[in-house]
Amino acid sequence: xxxxxxxxxxxxxxxxxxxxxxxxxxxxxxxxxxxxxxxxxxxxxxxxxxxxxxxxxxxxxxxxxxxxxxxx
Numbered sequence: 001x002x003x004x005x006x007x008x009x010x011x012x013x014x015x016x017x018x019x020x021x022x023x024x025x026x027x028x029x030x031x032x033x034x035x036x037x038x039x040x041x042x043x044x045x046x047x048x049x050x051x052x053x054x055x056x057x058x059x060x061x062x063x064x065x066x067x068x069x070x071x072x
Contacts, residue, residue, distance in 0.1 A: 019067040026063050030056040 033056040037049040
């Protein structure tokens with residue numbers, strides 16, 4: 001087994017496919033966190049909802065940059 005095969009993203013087509021799947025999953029998580037924030041009723045959960053929404057947004061942006069689809 002080569003070193004590249006041991007890495008989480010071994011390269012080539014497999015890496016691109018995995019990255020697209022990860023980006024799509026992160027986008028859904030961000031969208032879900034926004035819906036949760038918009039619907040939360042308990043004041044104690046508002047801070048949690050904001051934290052989750054921001055974390056999901058940052059993860060999505062990180063994955064987009066890693067995939068090379070966002071210019072800095």
